[in-house]
Structure formats: C-alpha cells, structure tokens
Amino acid sequence: MKAFPAFPLLTSGGTDESPSRLRRLAGISIGLVYLCFPVLEIVTGEVTGDRALWGGAGLAVFVCLYTATVLSPRNFGDPTPLTYWLLGATTLLGVGLAVALGGGWLTLPIYMTVVYSMALRPRLSVAGVLAMVVTVVLVGLLRGNDPGGTLVLVFQVLTLGALFMGVRNTRMLVVRLRQAQEEVARLAASEERLRIARDLHDLLGHSLSLIVLKSELAGRLAENGSERAVAEIRDIESVARQALVEVRDAVTGYRQRGLSGELDGARAALEAAGTRATIRLAGTPPPGTLDELLGWAVREGVTNVVRHARATRCEIEVTVGGEAATLDIVDDGRGAAPYGPGSGLTGLTERVRAAGGTVSAGPRETGFALRVSVPLPSASRSG
Structure with missing residues (x-):
C-alpha cells in the first residue's frame, strides 16, 4: 500500500465572486495533478477490464463534480443548497470509488477533506474530516492495505483538514477586516460631511447676518443721501469676499480660526447691529x-x-x-x-x-x- 501526497489547493476569498472563482479554479488545477495516482493504476494495468472502464468514467465524473462543487456560489461557511447537493454527490462517488478500487483511489477522500474544510461551517468541517478519517481506516482494513500506508493517509486527512480550515478562517478574517475598513471609511466620510455642514452653518450664519445688517444700514443711508452708504457697501463686499475665502478653506479642511480674529469680527458684527x-x-x-x-x-x-x-x-x-x-x-x-x-x-x-x-x-x-x-x-x- 502506497501513501499519496494529495494537496488539492482550494482558494476562495474576496468580496467579488468572479475573481474568487478564478482563484478557486487555479487552486484545484494544481491539486488535480495528484489524481495521476489512480490514473496510473489504469494505465499500468493494475486496474483492468470493466473495473478500469468504470473507474475511468467514475474518475471523470468525480473531477466534474469536484470542480462544480468548488466553483459553486457561496459565502464563507454558508453553502447554497446546490453546493450541499454537489457535496453529497461528490462524496458518494469519491468514497464509492475508494471502496471499490482501493490503492491510489484513496486520494479521493482526501480531496473531500479539503472541500469540507473550505466550504462548510467549523463544526460541519470537523465532522466531515473525521468522517473521511473513518472512511480511510475502514477502506484500508476492508482492502487489506498496509497499516503503515493507511496511517499516513489518516495523517494527511487530519493535517490537510486542519490546514485548510485555518486557511478558510484566515480568509474570513481578511474579508471581515475589509468590511470593517469599508465601514470605518464610510463613517469617516459621514463625519467629514457633518463637520463641513457645521462649519458652513457657523461661517455663513455669521457672515450672512452681518451682510444683512450692513445692507439694511446701507439702504437707509442711501435713502437719506448719506455718503456713508458707499462705505457700508464696500464693507458688505469685504465681508462677502472673506466669507467666500472661509467657505473654501472650510471645504478643504485647512481653515484655522483664531480667537483674536474672531473677537475682531465679533466687534464689527455687533457694532453693525447697533x-x-x-x-x-x-x-x-x-x-x-x-x-x-x-x-x-x-x-x-x-x-x-x-x-x-x-x-x-x-x-x-x-x-x-x-x-x-x-x-x-x-x-x-x-x-x-x-x-x-x-x-x-x-x-x-x-x-x-x-x-x-x-x-x-x-x-x-x-x-x-x-x-x-x-x-x-x-x-x-x-x-
């Protein structure tokens, strides 16, 4: 009995489904290389006749089901009903081929270990990994395989299960971190909009009040023919220009309002109001x-x-x-x-x-x- 180093890499992550599926496909393309072991048993004649025919057809169907399961739409640990159906069909076929043919076909339960670890919730992942451990042990005993080789396969199931559950949890943390960063950015933008709104309220409220008062005063002076009307109009222009500068500075976030400057402005506003x-x-x-x-x-x-x-x-x-x-x-x-x-x-x-x-x-x-x-x-x- 041989031990086969099956490492079917399954990657999934990101918030965009399309690139996530591409990464998954690239990962399983590497992992499927290790299916050469059951294929070699057919090519070298270890499996012959009808068993070779059915084994080759079953292996092709297994690869299709396995690929469909990996690429099925899902969130982390939250498979869709379609994914569950594909998982069930792939598991039955993989375990059935391992039971019927033994030898290199025991790599198939190891592939299922990786799928369980990446696609299911933690408790279901652990249950699936343990189920594959039991499957490997029982098939090894049923087929009379070498106990040492069976033990190596059990070790591979456990280590790969733990590895890919860790990968899955890490990717979940990355996604949650991205979501948290997006939320922080959203809150920061909201706070900045609120800050600008407060600044504009304070700036325009003060400046426009002063402009209204000076406009009323200039109107009364103009009606009386006073030369001070021209001076008041010039003051209105000056206040409006200053307000425009302050609004621009407030929007860009670089405005600095000192106490002394505000006191001077306060004196002018109060005097204009009488x-x-x-x-x-x-x-x-x-x-x-x-x-x-x-x-x-x-x-x-x-x-x-x-x-x-x-x-x-x-x-x-x-x-x-x-x-x-x-x-x-x-x-x-x-x-x-x-x-x-x-x-x-x-x-x-x-x-x-x-x-x-x-x-x-x-x-x-x-x-x-x-x-x-x-x-x-x-x-x-x-x-």
Whole structure:
C-alpha cells in the first residue's frame, strides 16, 4: 500500500465572486495533478477490464463534480443548497470509488477533506474530516492495505483538514477586516460631511447676518443721501469676499480660526447691529486647539446675539488661567430668544464636550448668557 501526497489547493476569498472563482479554479488545477495516482493504476494495468472502464468514467465524473462543487456560489461557511447537493454527490462517488478500487483511489477522500474544510461551517468541517478519517481506516482494513500506508493517509486527512480550515478562517478574517475598513471609511466620510455642514452653518450664519445688517444700514443711508452708504457697501463686499475665502478653506479642511480674529469680527458684527461691544481678555494666550475652539464659541455666541437678542450692549470676557479657559458672552437683549436644538449652539456643545469642557446657556433677568469652560492641557497649566 502506497501513501499519496494529495494537496488539492482550494482558494476562495474576496468580496467579488468572479475573481474568487478564478482563484478557486487555479487552486484545484494544481491539486488535480495528484489524481495521476489512480490514473496510473489504469494505465499500468493494475486496474483492468470493466473495473478500469468504470473507474475511468467514475474518475471523470468525480473531477466534474469536484470542480462544480468548488466553483459553486457561496459565502464563507454558508453553502447554497446546490453546493450541499454537489457535496453529497461528490462524496458518494469519491468514497464509492475508494471502496471499490482501493490503492491510489484513496486520494479521493482526501480531496473531500479539503472541500469540507473550505466550504462548510467549523463544526460541519470537523465532522466531515473525521468522517473521511473513518472512511480511510475502514477502506484500508476492508482492502487489506498496509497499516503503515493507511496511517499516513489518516495523517494527511487530519493535517490537510486542519490546514485548510485555518486557511478558510484566515480568509474570513481578511474579508471581515475589509468590511470593517469599508465601514470605518464610510463613517469617516459621514463625519467629514457633518463637520463641513457645521462649519458652513457657523461661517455663513455669521457672515450672512452681518451682510444683512450692513445692507439694511446701507439702504437707509442711501435713502437719506448719506455718503456713508458707499462705505457700508464696500464693507458688505469685504465681508462677502472673506466669507467666500472661509467657505473654501472650510471645504478643504485647512481653515484655522483664531480667537483674536474672531473677537475682531465679533466687534464689527455687533457694532453693525447697533450693539455696543465690550471685550475683556485675561490670562495667557490659549494653546492652538483651544484657541480655535474658543474662536468657534465667540463666533456662535455673537451670531446668536446679532440674530435673536436685539441687544444694545454685549460683553465678551475670556479668561485663561488655572485649570481652565472660560468664555462668557452676556447681552441685555431678549432673554427668551429661541436658542433651540436647531441652532448652532448644538454643534458648539458637541465640540466643547469632545474637548472635555462644558457649555451653559440660558436667559437671565435681562438678556441672555453663554458660558463655555474648557480644561487646559497639563503643559499649559504648568506653564
């Protein structure tokens, strides 16, 4: 009794069915080389007569069924009913030929071991491999084969079964990793769209409010024949151009909004709205990311004052020191202004919370107050 090194490579993977089938076909083309052992038994005359005729026909049918089983559409470990039918027919034919002819035909159950390992769920794969072990042992005993050769075949069934189950599990992990990467990319794109939407809301809300106010002022001045109308129109043009630049920068993701620049813009917007602005700064300059966040807070708070408060006075105070940076924006306008969830304060709150800070906003006896408090980085505290 001879031991035959059958290594029918079965590859499957990827998310596209067409290239996956091509890889499977290439794999089984290599593995089918080892069918030369039963073919040689027919060619050399070890199997003759009707047994050779039926054996050759059975081997040809086995190859067709085996190829169809490998190429049948399926997901990992989730065969279709067609695959189960093909598996059953291939198993019956392969085991039948091994029982009837013995010798080199015992390579056929080894081929089935690989199919089970790659196509079935783990428990069914293990059951199929053990079934082929039993088949090889029983056929070896039935045909009176050499115990040493039978033991080698059993070892091949077990090792190939374990090998290809490992290959299958590895490919499953690769597919799941690709799916996870696609999901991460989708979420990142969704988050980026949300970021751009928030940026555009904040940018255009502030700039357009200022343009509306200056346009109304320019209209009144023009009706009165005042020369200041020309200056206001030029301011409108300047604000519009700046808004366009900021929108472009926001879309490309490179815009940097500093606190000092936002305070200057806030003063201009409040004055255009007829609101007296008082701005106070205390402490050291905030670090880069915190400077940008406080700039966002100033922009959002002042935009709401201009839009809703109808205030005559607005105080902005920024304090950086100790363990936190604090921004307070207080106006004397309508305290019951509609600062609902749909306003930009929701986006500001999300940003501040992400930095570990807090936002409080609400009406006072006269006016409205917004407070933003963000903890300073440890390096800034020690400095």
